[in-house]
Each structure stands twice: as C-alpha cells, then as structure tokens.
Amino acid sequence: MLPELKQQIVDAFKKAKEKGEVTAGQVQDIVKDAVSKTAESMKAGAEALQEIAKEATTTSIEELQKAGMATKERITAAVEGAVEGIKNVEQEAVETTQQQLAQLKTRLQEGEEKLAASVHQGLEGAKEAADAYSGEVKEYIEAAVTDVQLKYAQLLGLSRETVKQAVKQAIESGKDVGETVVHITREATENALAATRFSAEKVKEVIQTVLSAAVEGAEEAGTKITEVAQAAFEGTREGVATAVETAQHALSTAGERARGFVVEDLARAKEDLETIEDLFLETVDRVARRSGEVAKKALSDIATESRKTTSVLQEKAGEAAKTVGARLKELGIDTSEKAAELLGRAARGTAEEAGKLAKRSLEVAGGALSGLWKGAKEALKREKKED
Numbered sequence: 001m002l003p004e005l006k007q008q009i010v011d012a013f014k015k016a017k018e019k020g021e022v023t024a025g026q027v028q029d030i031v032k033d034a035v036s037k038t039a040e041s042m043k044a045g046a047e048a049l050q051e052i053a054k055e056a057t058t059t060s061i062e063e064l065q066k067a068g069m070a071t072k073e074r075i076t077a078a079v080e081g082a083v084e085g086i087k088n089v090e091q092e093a094v095e096t097t098q099q100q101l102a103q104l105k106t107r108l109q110e111g112e113e114k115l116a117a118s119v120h121q122g123l124e125g126a127k128e129a130a131d132a133y134s135g136e137v138k139e140y141i142e143a144a145v146t147d148v149q150l151k152y153a154q155l156l157g158l159s160r161e162t163v164k165q166a167v168k169q170a171i172e173s174g175k176d177v178g179e180t181v182v183h184i185t186r187e188a189t190e191n192a193l194a195a196t197r198f199s200a201e202k203v204k205e206v207i208q209t210v211l212s213a214a215v216e217g218a219e220e221a222g223t224k225i226t227e228v229a230q231a232a233f234e235g236t237r238e239g240v241a242t243a244v245e246t247a248q249h250a251l252s253t254a255g256e257r258a259r260g261f262v263v264e265d266l267a268r269a270k271e272d273l274e275t276i277e278d279l280f281l282e283t284v285d286r287v288a289r290r291s292g293e294v295a296k297k298a299l300s301d302i303a304t305e306s307r308k309t310t311s312v313l314q315e316k317a318g319e320a321a322k323t324v325g326a327r328l329k330e331l332g333i334d335t336s337e338k339a340a341e342l343l344g345r346a347a348r349g350t351a352e353e354a355g356k357l358a359k360r361s362l363e364v365a366g367g368a369l370s371g372l373w374k375g376a377k378e379a380l381k382r383e384k385k386e387d
Contacts, residue, residue: 005038005052006059013063022069024077031060031078035085049089053082116155123149154192154206160213163188167217167232171224181231182238185210189239198247200272200279203240207283211236215287215295229291229298233284240280241313244273248320252327266328273321277314281306 012030016022035056039049060078064070123145130141153159163184170180192206214232218225251269272279281303288299 002038002051002055005034005055008034008037009056009059010063013060013067017067022064022067022074024071024073027060027064027074028077028081028084031056031081032085032088035082036088039086039089049086053086056082056085112155116157119152119155150187151191152195153188154209155195159188159192159206160209163210163213164217164220167214167228168221171218171221171228177224178227178231181214181228182235185214185232185235186239186242189236190242193239193243194246198243198250198269198272200275203243203272203276204279204283207236207240207280208287210239211284211299212287212290215291215299219292219295225292225294226298229295230302233299233302237280237311237313240276241316244276244313244316244320247273248316248323251320252323263328263331266324266331270321270324270328273317273324276317277311280313 009030012034013022016026016030035052038056039052042048042052057078060081061070061075064074064078126141126145126148130138130145133141149156149158150162153162166184167181170177170184173180188210189206192210193203196202211232214235215225215229218228247269251266284299284303288296288303291299
C-alpha cells in the first residue's frame with residue numbers, strides 16, 4: 001500500500017503543478033488526503049501509521065525539492081498534512097464515542113432522577129404508614145423515616161442544605177462545635193459514598209458538597225469559621241477513609257462474572273485509590289478558593305500541613321490499592337513491574353518531548369516579540385520622519 005500512497009502524492013503534485021505554483025494549503029490537503037485513504041484502507045496499527053506518515057512526508061518533500069518549492073511553509077504544511085491524515089482515521093470513531101457518551105450521561109442522569117424519585121416515594125409511603133399508629137410506635141416509624149432520609153440525602157439532593165443547617169444549629173448551640181461538625185460531615189460523607197459506586201469523580205463531588213456546605217453554614221452564622229473549616233476537613237477525610245475501607249472489601253471479592261468488565265473496573269478503582277489523597281487535598285484547595293478569607297486561610301493552611309505528613313486516608317487507600325492489585329493479579333493481570341516499566345518509559349518520552357516543545361515555544365515567543373519590537377522601531381522611525 002505504501003507504493004500506492006507514494007504514487008497518489010506524486011500524481012496529485014503533478015496535477016497541482018500543471019495549474020501553477022503549489023501553495024502550502026494545497027500541499028497540506030494533498031498529503032492529508034493520501035494518508036487518510038491509505039491508513040483507512042490498511043486498517044493500520046500504530047507502527048504502520050508511523051511508516052505511512054514517514055513515507056508521505058518524505059515523498060512530498062522530494063516532490064517539493066524537484067520543483068524548487070521546498071520552502072519552510074510548504075514543508076510545515078506537508079508535516080501537518082501527514083499528521084492530520086493519521087488523526088482523521090480515528091477522529092470519526094472518537095466523535096461517535098463522544099456522542100454515545102453524551103447519550104449515556106443523559107440516560108444516567110434520568111436514571112438517577114428516577115432512582116431519587118423512587119426513594120422519595122418509598123419514604124412518603126412509610127410516613128403515611130406512621131399515621132395508622134400512635135404513641136411510641138409512631139415516633140419510632142417517623143424517626144426511622146428521618147434516619148433513612150438522612151442516609152440518602154445526597155441522592156435526594158438534600159445533602160448540601162442538610163449539612164449547612166446542621167452546622168448552623170451546632171454553632172447556635174455553642175456546645176462542642178468542633179466535635180459536632182466532625183460528626184456531621186463524617187456521617188454526611190459516609191452516607192453519600194455508601195449510596196453510590198466508589199469512584200474518584202464521586203468522591204470529589206461529595207467532598208466538595210459537604211465541605212463547602214459546612215463552611216457556608218459557618219460563614220452565614222458569622223462565627224466559628226476557622227473551627228468549623230478545620231472540623232469539616234477532618235470529618236470529610238474520615239468519611240472518605242471509611243468509604244475506602246468499604247470499597248476495599250467489595251473490590252477484593254469482585255467475581256469472575258463478566259471478567260473483562262471486572263478487570264477494567266478494578267484497574268480503574270486501583271488508580272482512583274492511589275490518587276485519592278491528592279484528589280482530596282486538591283478538592284479542599286478548590287473549596288478554599290471559593291470561600292471567604294477566614295475559611296480560605298484555615299483550609300489552605302491545614303491542606304498545606306497535611307501534605308507534609310501521611311494521613312490515615314492515605315494509609316488506608318494504599319492498603320486498598322494493594323488489595324485490588326493482588327486481586328487483579330489473581331485474575332491474570334500484573335499491574336506492578338510491567339506497569340512501572342511502561343510508566344517509566346512514557347515519563348522519559350514525555351519529558352523529552354515536552355523539553356523540545358518548550359524550547360520551540362520559547363523560540364516562537366521570542367520571534368513574535370522580536371517582530372513586535374521591529375514593528376515598533378519602524379513605527380517610531382516613521383513618526384520621527386513625519387515630525
């Protein structure tokens with residue numbers, strides 16, 4: 001197929017030259033079209049794609065040199081065309097997947113709304129059942145309904161307001177405010193994460209909801225802001241740590257059924273667990289930036305100090321990640337030495353590429369500034385002549 005690629009480029013150049021000088025835009029289109037068609041027809045893998053791009057770039061530059069048109073602009077256009085041609089092979093598949101993902105997100109949101117509605121209906125039914133009783137039995141039912149509602153506060157969209165109001169009431173009572181806020185935020189975090197599938201994205205969402213709600217409660221109360229911020233930090237982190245322990249048990253017993261899905265799910269969970277402490281502190285920083293000055297300082301300070309030590313959450317997450325890694329190994333997936341080796345290679349390659357790009361970016365910026373200075377000098381000269 002590569003000889004056909006070469007011939008396609010040669011023929012396209014010949015036709016373009018017959019009509020006059022070949023522009024950089026034409027060069028880019030010629031190469032892109034040839035590469036796209038070749039790569040698509042070959043159903044090429046990574047190595048083949050590299051060879052296609054190499055052959056297309058070489059052929060186009062040879063044709064430019066023969067015609068005496070090998071300028072910087074045209075050579076750049078040939079390279080861009082080769083890369084765009086390769087990219088186009090997978091672009092359509094990516095766009096299709098993105099559309100499917102958007103549809104799945106919509107379906108997921110609708111499903112969550114239906115789930116919340118069903119829980120709400122269940123609670124309403126239990127409330128009505130209480131009306132048939134009196135005395136202690138009625139009180140027990142009503143208390144149970146409230147407890148269940150509290151358990152599913154995140155699902156029902158009540159978590160933020162519940163935490164905020166609870167914190168304000170704790171401040172108003174004036175008794176053991178810090179300890180009470182730790183308990184409130186820990187329970188809210190545990191309940192929210194227990195009611196859903198463990199993932200880094202869900203953890204981030206819950207931390208942000210609970211922590212920001214607690215801070216807002218203190219800010220609205222106008223007092224105890226530092227104490228509440230510190231207590232909420234402690235409570236949410238304890239809640240996440242409990243969720244990690246629960247996830248560790250569930251993931252360690254993941255079965256063989258739908259093996260491919262299980263392996264993929266475990267691998268993702270392992271990655272989430274390994275980064276959960278960083279994710280927690282990043283989310284705290286995000287909440288701090290959106291808070292008032294007092295809470296901002298309190299949260300930022302405690303996050304900074306936490307980065308200097310190993311927390312219980314970090315220890316538990318590390319243990320859980322090891323457990324999941326062992327489970328993956330049982331399923332025939334080694335994520336230790338091989339993954340570390342590949343990661344090392346990728347990191348070295350990325351560093352080298354980033355270094356080259358940084359150098360080029362600096363050169364481009366320098367050129368742009370030089371052009372600006374040149375233009376400014378010329379303008380100044382013109383002004384002096386006019387004077």
